Amino acid sequence: MVPAIFLPGILMPARVRYAPLLAELGSPADAVAKELEVYAGDHVPDDYSLRTEVDGLDRFATEHGYHRFHLYGCSFGATIALAYVAVHGDKVASLALDEPATDFSEDDRAAIAAQEADKLDALPEDQRMQQFVRSLVRPGVTLERPPDLPPSAEMAKRPAGLAAAARELREYRSDEGGLRAFARPVYYSYGSLSNARWEAMATRLETLFPDCTVERYDGLHHLNTSHQVEPQRVAAALGQLWARAGD
Numbered sequence: 001m002v003p004a005i006f007l008p009g010i011l012m013p014a015r016v017r018y019a020p021l022l023a024e025l026g027s028p029a030d031a032v033a034k035e036l037e038v039y040a041g042d043h044v045p046d047d048y049s050l051r052t053e054v055d056g057l058d059r060f061a062t063e064h065g066y067h068r069f070h071l072y073g074c075s076f077g078a079t080i081a082l083a084y085v086a087v088h089g090d091k092v093a094s095l096a097l098d099e100p101a102t103d104f105s106e107d108d109r110a111a112i113a114a115q116e117a118d119k120l121d122a123l124p125e126d127q128r129m130q131q132f133v134r135s136l137v138r139p140g141v142t143l144e145r146p147p148d149l150p151p152s153a154e155m156a157k158r159p160a161g162l163a164a165a166a167r168e169l170r171e172y173r174s175d176e177g178g179l180r181a182f183a184r185p186v187y188y189s190y191g192s193l194s195n196a197r198w199e200a201m202a203t204r205l206e207t208l209f210p211d212c213t214v215e216r217y218d219g220l221h222h223l224n225t226s227h228q229v230e231p232q233r234v235a236a237a238l239g240q241l242w243a244r245a246g247d
Contacts, residue, residue, distance in 0.1 A: 006031065008076075010161055010165045037053050070094045071085070071096070089184070096189075109169075133223060185212075187213050
């Protein structure tokens with residue numbers, strides 16, 4: 001069985017983010033959630049870049065003996081997955097993306113700049129989260145207050161990680177040729193209440209990838225997303241994706 005690696009977004013630890021989905025996939029699936037490199041140390045490194053995540057993912061796969069694997073990412077994790085495929089596409093059996101933080105297109109960079117989400121690192125830490133979460137949904141969407149988490153050294157690094165990620169969304173340039181050359185099956189999901197960027201991204205990626213399936217999840221958005229709310233449906237979609245990819 002081809003193994004699968006799951007990459008989280010910038011805010012929630014992978015083991016928490018993917019607990020419902022991994023439980024739904026069950027023991028027959030060789031699936032593992034990988035934490036982000038940006039939080040590997042006591043502090044977010046000054047020289048952090050998306051290449052840090054690409055190299056870390058490649059090292060993780062090698063250490064686990066994964067010569068070829070399925071790759072799933074949500075939000076910033078999906079952007080890392082795209083950056084990885086552009087460089088190491090031959091190692092990825094299939095790619096699943098849930099609302100990437102960016103697809104590296106100039107259209108998406110312009111959309112991010114227009115809503116000033118790329119200025120997060122200039123805000124005080126206590127204001128970053130508020131502006132960030134509002135930028136993720138369509139105007140008028142009511143956001144529920146997130147549950148209060150107990151203070152921890154791990155969660156205390158999230159504002160700095162968010163600022164580092166925002167810088168990389170502006171500065172990192174991926175190889176579009178490497179993405180176009182990826183002929184393996186791709187699954188892209190987005191919520192109907194998410195920022196319109198992700199609906200536009202679906203159209204671009206359908207054109208970019210030779211074999212791309214897009215699925216919309218009605219009533220959901222980036223902060224209340226498919227693999228958390230409808231893990232059974234996502235698990236079924238991944239099963240179909242993986243079957244198409246073959247051994």
